[in-house]
Amino acid sequence: MYDMKALYEAESVQHAIQLRLEHPEAQIIAGGSDVLVQMREGKRAGKELISIYMIDAMRGVSIDEAENIRIGSLTSFSHITHDPIIQKYINVLGEAVDQVGSPQIRNIGTIGGNTCNGVTSADSASTLHAWEAVVELTGVNGVRRLPIKDFYIKAGVVDIRAEEGEIQTAILIPKVSYENTFGHYIKYGMRNAMEIASLGCSVNVRLSDDKQTIDRCRIAYGVAGPVPMRVPSAEAVANGSAMTEDMVNEFSLAVLNDINPRDSWRASKAFRQHIAVEMAKRALIESIHRAGGEIK
Amino acid sequence: MSQYKLVHCNINGKDVERMVDVRASLTDMLRNEYHLTSVKKGCEVGECGACNVLINGEAFNSCIYLAVWAEGKTILTLEGLEGPNGELSDIQQAFIDETAIQCGFCTPGFIMTAVEILNSGKEYSDEELRKLLSGHLCRCTGYENILRAVKKTMYKRLGKEMPA
Numbered sequence A: 001m002y003d004m005k006a007l008y009e010a011e012s013v014q015h016a017i018q019l020r021l022e023h024p025e026a027q028i029i030a031g032g033s034d035v036l037v038q039m040r041e042g043k044r045a046g047k048e049l050i051s052i053y054m055i056d057a058m059r060g061v062s063i064d065e066a067e068n069i070r071i072g073s074l075t076s077f078s079h080i081t082h083d084p085i086i087q088k089y090i091n092v093l094g095e096a097v098d099q100v101g102s103p104q105i106r107n108i109g110t111i112g113g114n115t116c117n118g119v120t121s122a123d124s125a126s127t128l129h130a131w132e133a134v135v136e137l138t139g140v141n142g143v144r145r146l147p148i149k150d151f152y153i154k155a156g157v158v159d160i161r162a163e164e165g166e167i168q169t170a171i172l173i174p175k176v177s178y179e180n181t182f183g184h185y186i187k188y189g190m191r192n193a194m195e196i197a198s199l200g201c202s203v204n205v206r207l208s209d210d211k212q213t214i215d216r217c218r219i220a221y222g223v224a225g226p227v228p229m230r231v232p233s234a235e236a237v238a239n240g241s242a243m244t245e246d247m248v249n250e251f252s253l254a255v256l257n258d259i260n261p262r263d264s265w266r267a268s269k270a271f272r273q274h275i276a277v278e279m280a281k282r283a284l285i286e287s288i289h290r291a292g293g294e295i296k
Numbered sequence B: 001m002s003q004y005k006l007v008h009c010n011i012n013g014k015d016v017e018r019m020v021d022v023r024a025s026l027t028d029m030l031r032n033e034y035h036l037t038s039v040k041k042g043c044e045v046g047e048c049g050a051c052n053v054l055i056n057g058e059a060f061n062s063c064i065y066l067a068v069w070a071e072g073k074t075i076l077t078l079e080g081l082e083g084p085n086g087e088l089s090d091i092q093q094a095f096i097d098e099t100a101i102q103c104g105f106c107t108p109g110f111i112m113t114a115v116e117i118l119n120s121g122k123e124y125s126d127e128e129l130r131k132l133l134s135g136h137l138c139r140c141t142g143y144e145n146i147l148r149a150v151k152k153t154m155y156k157r158l159g160k161e162m163p164a
């Protein structure tokens, strides 16, 4: 038995919004793989919960009328990995979330929960930052969309207006962001399964038509700071550059200008900085190869 | 104040319904209401896989799944693998043949994940199988025999020779 005060089951998005307004103290539960564990630990004990897990309309991946990739917030990690749209346009996201916890966790954990928890180590977060995802929130005043970097406020805190009944309903990847773009995610953990990232690095590139230069490069980290972050210094090195070993080295060292990892029991700051450089290099090289480019 | 809800679902091939306390996990419901004690209580925080069952064909740790979410779902536990005359399924027999069981606490969970793997009808490499089985902890066997039991059954079902 969970130590909860009450459970309200939402039947639709509108119903969830109404429940939020009626029960301002209640917390949202999606797959519950964070919420229920915290409840067992006593952190959320005695709370009221609003379950959105049964709202099937919030599941699945599609392409909307503006050609955005639309991922319903309740889509589980395993369904993202197996989805043909994800595999075709943003395979790296499917690969990233395939490194979460274990198969059973990937069947219950949702991408909405992985972003709404505001956690820097979340395995989807660096890739969503690196692909400039847009977060869709639905509340009593309608739909609000904001860039993922603005969605994260500080560690564990995201921009969801509970007082307006908001829940996150989808994550969108705009066409300009995924077209002709190829990426790679590297998770560094102390073991392969059931382990939170000590550091996560996601890189993607779009090459020029002749595949001689990098037209656009984006890189983001998880656990390099209190929230997931982009690394503009490194991107500036790669953008418009020819693909040489020197450029790759310069790119990887430039990440140190922007990242700000800390010491924790999982890894020291110095170690995180060290692997951050190596991960940037490997992820860039793999992204270039996937895009059909060659390093000279 | 307790709060109850009527939950209908299909468990091991039978349509059933029960009034369930909303605070219950699916493990609580399966063990206490339906006496399906193959569903073990291990860590109860989603780490060990002892409570694993199939819901609509996918593996879930029932300890971090609310009982009320079972509404309308099809649930399979180890008990549901039994044949009409109490026969063991191929994967259960393989666990015995390969000594993939010692104390047995992790076994029902492992076997249900194996059922999901085998039902996919795909051929997996050892590395892929290890990853697919990685959501279970076993304190006794050292895992190698479990891997072999799943692999052997996979090849048997595929009608192929198991590579040496």
Ligand SMILES: Cc1cc2nc3c(=O)[nH]c(=O)nc-3n(C[C@H](O)[C@H](O)[C@H](O)COP(=O)(O)OP(=O)(O)OC[C@H]3O[C@@H](n4cnc5c(N)ncnc54)[C@H](O)[C@@H]3O)c2cc1C
Residues within 6 Å of the ligand: A027, A028, A029, A030, A031, A032, A033, A034, A035, A036, A037, A052, A073, A074, A099, A100, A101, A102, A105, A108, A109, A110, A111, A112, A113, A114, A115, A116, A117, A121, A122, A123, A124, A160, A166, A167, A168, A169, A194, A195, A196, A197, B045, B046, B047
């Ligand atoms: C054993 C184990 C291993 C794990 N390993 C990993 C790992 O390797 N990598 C990783 O990234 N994570 C891991 N996790 C954490 C967890 O599985 C993920 O963060 C998952 O994405 C959470 O999703 P959920 O649907 O279960 O979230 P929930 O627990 O339901 O919710 C998480 C938070 O988000 C809020 N929320 C959820 N959905 C919405 C929404 N649509 N709108 C508004 N608010 C919402 C909730 O109120 C809560 O604060 C692990 C968890 C466990 C138990």
Ligand code: FES
Residues within 6 Å of the ligand: B040, B041, B042, B043, B044, B045, B046, B047, B048, B049, B050, B051, B052, B061, B062, B063, B064
């Ligand atoms: S008891 Fe459910 S995962 Fe351990």
Ligand code: FES
Residues within 6 Å of the ligand: B100, B101, B102, B103, B104, B105, B106, B107, B137, B138, B139, B140, B141
């Ligand atoms: S056989 Fe004892 S825990 Fe696996």
